Amino acid sequence: MELTPGTLLKTIDSPADLKKLSREELHQVCEELRQYIVDIVSVHGGHFGASLGVVELSVALHYVYNTPYDQLVWDVGHQAYGHKILTGRRDNFPSNRKYKGLSGFPKRSESEYDTFGVGHSSTSISAALGMAMAAKYKGEKRKSIAVIGDGAMTAGLAFEAMNHAGVADADMLVILNDNCMSIDPNVGALKEYLTDITTSQTYNKVKDEVWNLLGKLPVGKSFSRSMAHKLTEGVKGMVNSKANLFESLKLRYFGPIDGHNITKLVDTLQDLKNIPGPKILHIVTVKGKGYDLAEKDQTLWHAPGLFDKVTGEIQKKKFDLPQPMKYQDVFGYTMIELAEKNKKIFGITPAMPSGSSLKYMMEKMPDRAFDVGIAEQHAVTVSAGMATQGMKVFCNIYSSFMQRAYDMVVHDVAIQKLPVVFCLDRAGLVGEDGPTHHGCYDIAFMRCIPNLIVSAPMNERELRNMMYTSQLDSLNLPIVIRYPRGEGVMPDLQKDTMADKYPFEEIQIGKGRKLKDGENIAILSFGHPGNFAAAAIRDVKADGINPAHYDMRFAKPLDEAMLHEVFAKFDKIITIEDGTVVGGFGTAVLEFMNAHGYKADVKILGIPDRLVEHGSPKQLYDEIGIDANGIAEVLREMSSVSVAQLVK
Incomplete structure (x- = not known):
């Protein structure tokens, strides 16, 4: 199914193309960008509500700033779908989160516009501050912008970064995308504090009036920028003392403004470009904006899977038999x-x-x-x-x-x-x-x-x-x-x-289970991959291969009695885990073997010492060779070596 972007969006292959459009045309770009995200995610899956909420912000940022020279950091990264589409990845966007396709998050190796990889939350302010400090040291005029939202401001790292940013004298802008949500609704005092700011009509009215007045006053010897800053601080403190959290960290605070008003966003960002130093812009958005069901149930529509974009019906697999619980x-x-x-x-x-x-x-x-x-x-x-x-x-x-x-x-x-x-x-x-x-x-x-x-x-x-x-x-x-x-x-x-x-039964700490006796080869599995091993054992039965299988249950403490039994009987052993092979369960088995003077051919199966990219779990376990087929192949290889040694 081919999904075609709108008439304006299909002309935008980079932010340079976006900048050619008039300000009036930006409204249409936002509509087309939002619809394109709905079209693609409904058919191909992915995160949904977060990117819909920052469509206008994505357009405004690339319209106002000189990206990628100006450094834009998204946080959390699943907000960045619109950003990806506007920066040369529109036609490849259907491959998003698919095996060998685009990453679901910003990724430095994927595009020069992805200035920092962001999968975990709350890293943007620290990263953008580092970029701003480096730019200052090198004498560059580039801007650094951190877009932090979807609950990411609640993490301690964000506050550590703001605490430093206020005294670092670096030119950076923090945009707080306030939608009261992460995946689930935000919790804590910060959420209530931001709600107080956004609902204080008196504070916002006075602040806007003061800001407009300051824009009309001449800045010179008799009225300096520092005086203006002190005046705004005084008004904020007089009207609403709660508004001083960011200002007390020496971040100039602006907002809150409507994050879905593209004209207001463009005007505000243009103004803030000319104000040096660390500052924060507070925008208020709706997660899932523009798709009614996503606005109403923001947790469900954070990443709903495939769905009918017209009816909103989320596709579910149909099975004839009961399926295992998650x-x-x-x-x-x-x-x-x-x-x-x-x-x-x-x-x-x-x-x-x-x-x-x-x-x-x-x-x-x-x-x-x-x-x-x-x-x-x-x-x-x-x-x-x-x-x-x-x-x-x-x-x-x-x-x-x-x-x-x-x-x-x-x-x-x-x-x-x-x-x-x-x-x-x-x-x-x-x-x-x-x-x-x-x-x-x-x-x-x-x-x-x-x-x-x-x-x-x-x-x-x-x-x-x-x-x-x-x-x-x-x-x-x-x-x-x-x-x-x-x-x-x-x-x-x-x-x-x-x-x-299945009533509860106590498990003895450090004790595994022998699932199957066997000959020549023993499999020691740790955790869920033991099921892959069991399937592999069934697969190789027709080849005359009869491995033993032990579910070890514990990587620490190891079941040493069981391991003594295994090493005394088998000289070919396979360990299987869904963790890194460096220092993991298999390594623990090798350490035991060495400590007790055993000698055996031990094959460690697990996640290799490299980054495994994205794709379905089935594809990835097949890639690294610890699915049933991969384990069966190792069993055949080790068994053939055993047979060859016997013949020899």
């Missing part, structure tokens, strides 16, 4: 089940209640489950604080986001032996979001920390049992439970029946 939902419903029995259980997530499915507990037990905003460091340490008081806290963070809170895991949890339960969602290759979101490294960076248990369930039942075990009083150490995005493998484990059909 690991996330098994976590969410198990949390409620456990919390009903154990009053000490709490749930914490940094801005991912829907994605992690903690939302179910938040709805049923709002006093025991909390979204703390995009603040992974805080999520870990507040969990640690609760643990000091005897609470059993399940801190649910995406694997790739846990990278942002590593010091807290070490300093605030592990050193103090606080029994926080880290449920690392999205472990392994997550698919279309690509390398910024793949959960590649947690096994390696967690297993090197003393006092920390690292586990991974092979299926949904194992996840339930690990969660049950982790909240028992007998477990007095922190534990990591990592699991992948999406569906599990047990169709008979469903929400309404799992408690009766």
Whole structure:
């Protein structure tokens, strides 16, 4: 299906083409750009609401500024679809987030207009400040602009950057895209503060009048720019003391203005170009703007998948048989089940209640489950604080986001032996979001920390049992439970029946399971990829290959009794994990082998020591060779070597 851009949009191959249009034509460009995003995402999928909300801003920025010489940083990156379309990627936009296609986020290697890669939130102000400081040092006149929105201002890094920007004397503009949303609604005092600003009619009326007056006054010896600045500060403080947050950080504050008024945006940005130093422009937008359903349910339409753009019906796969639950939902419903029995259980997530499915507990037990905003460091340490008081806290963070809170895991949890339960969602290759979101490294960076248990369930039942075990009083150490995005493998484990059909069983810490005995070759799997291994074993049965299979369950502590059994019996071993092969589970097995003087041919399968780009999980696991076909091929290769050695 060919989707054609509008009459003006199809003429824009770069911002230079956009600048040729009259200001009046920008309204039509915005309409066509918004419709093109709707057309493409409805058919090809991707993030949706965030980019619709910044259509006018995307057009205004490239119309006013000299990009890419002027440095534009988008944050969070899923706001940048309009930016990509306007900067030479319009015709290739249908490949967005597809295997070998455009990235769903800004990516420096993809375009000179993507000045900074942004997948995780809240990095833009720091990056843009660094660019502005470098430009000042080199004597360049380039502008640096950070567009921060979709909840990204709630993270600590944004405040660290603003604290520095106010005293760095660098020429930069921060645009706060205030839509009251991340993926889920924003939370916290900052959200309420911004709401106060945007709803204070008295403050906005007086501020606009003062700004217009200052624009008419001569700036000279008798009335300096510094005097004007002090006057505006005084008026702001007199009318609304709450308006001084950004000004107190020495960022000149402008706004709030309507982020969907293209004329106002262009005029304001033109004015701000001529004002030196650090400044912030507060714009108010609607996530999903221009698509009625997306405006009404902004969480659902953040990334809805494929849908009928006319009716709004979201396409769902149809199956004849019951399908397995998502690991996330098994976590969410198990949390409620456990919390009903154990009053000490709490749930914490940094801005991912829907994605992690903690939302179910938040709805049923709002006093025991909390979204703390995009603040992974805080999520870990507040969990640690609760643990000091005897609470059993399940801190649910995406694997790739846990990278942002590593010091807290070490300093605030592990050193103090606080029994926080880290449920690392999205472990392994997550698919279309690509390398910024793949959960590649947690096994390696967690297993090197003393006092920390690292586990991974092979299926949904194992996840339930690990969660049950982790909240028992007998477990007095922190534990990591990592699991992948999406569906599990047990169709008979469903929400309404799992408690009766699969009652909780305690798992002995550091003990694995022998799933199958065998000959010549042993497979040691860790986590969900054990299912790929089981499928591979079935595939090679016709070839006369009969591997043993062990589900190790724990990367730390290892089941040493089981490993002694394996190395005593097998001289060919395959380890399988959905984490990096550098320092991960396979490396732990090699360390054991070396420590105990065993000799064996060990093949480590996992995520290679390179960046794996975006694509469907199936495509990516096939690419790196740890799907069932890849494992089966390794089994055949190692078996053929064994046969050749016997013949020899």
